[in-house]
Amino acid sequence: MDISYAIMGAGIGAGLAAIGAGIGIGKIGGSAMEGIARQPEASGKIQGAMLIIAALIEVAALFALVICLLISFLK
């Protein structure tokens, strides 16, 4: 099999990882918006918690990104 298939797979994998991160952070953002809409005085705490959880989800997507990068650097 050509190395080009591996690199194509790496590209597709990176795209799927971005989709996963987008869905995850989108759900967090959605619930955060709902929470702030219900209770505007709690918006500071909700924003803080949202940022931290977004960072955790982003790291999960970056796991996949790093592996795809490693694959794309194969010779």
Add this chain to the structure above:
Amino acid sequence: MSVFSTFLRRIPVLCALFIFIFSVARGQHGEPAQAIEEEAEVEAKFDASEVILHHVMDDHVWHLFDGHSGTIFLPVIVYSPEKGLDVFSSHHFYNDHHQQVEYNGYKLDGHHIALTSTGEHVLDLSITKNVAMLLINAVLLVVIVLSVANGYRKNSGKAPKGIQSFFEPVILFIRDEVVKPNIGRQYEKFLPYLLTLFFFILFGNLLGLLPGAGNLTGNIAVTLVLAVLTFIITNINGNKGYWSHIFWTPGLPWWMRFVILPVEIIGIFTKPISLTVRLFVAITAGHIVILALIALTFIFGSIWVGVGSSILVLFISLIELLVAGIQAYVFTLFTALYIGMAIADHEHHDDHH
């Protein structure tokens, strides 16, 4: 007074300008790779992946800026049973045409140093870029924390002044929001370790974002050591309840406890592994994204792409500042959680057999 307050209001704009200039300045780093390859009369295109990997990984030579005065050749300290301890400057590994040569029986094999005679790797204890960054981080940490402590001692009972007024709220935040709720009664025993951990990771992340700096917390060896320290502290301080939950999980039929046992033992190890990989991936991936955006300028070779990519790099750098703080906080939070779970007193004895 009014001039000063106008200046204070301009600070966010100045910060953005500062980061913008730095991102453009970082972009100029690709030049020496190109210039040197043209000297060697090879038709070399800009190899983005090589430049990015070189900036993210450790190295014996520290390129601060182009030109001969901008490179610092860090000392190489190797030990091998055949040749004993050897200390020399890494300058000897490169000749005048910037090609790698062997020196005194040692050669550079990829990024490792090997003996030329047998080709096996030697014990490499050199001061590489990451080690130098770690020492700078340690010195910065000691200076800042000692000055905060001095300020606290001098100003006790009065309002804090100077650098103490900047760091004291952060220290109190870690103590009151992260350590005390998660660890409980015995929090003072673990507070020094957790505060050191937080500030070490925070300063390491922020230092890694400066132009010309090494990638300190993006080195998996550094994060592995931090996670191993957490692992040691958690398991040494685990009380009887912690270990009995792992080896003889209560609340299950007796035969299932043998099935759960390997899962629980693996669970002891997945916690530090997740800490390691989380910090490493967050910081390294951030650096790779910034470097890839800067490399766009050199791939296209156009100045308008350069302007556009510098603006993008500005915004991504702001996100990276946020990620630096959040990853330090998350590492400390999870460490406090694990320590808290290990030393927790059991209140719910009623549902155990």
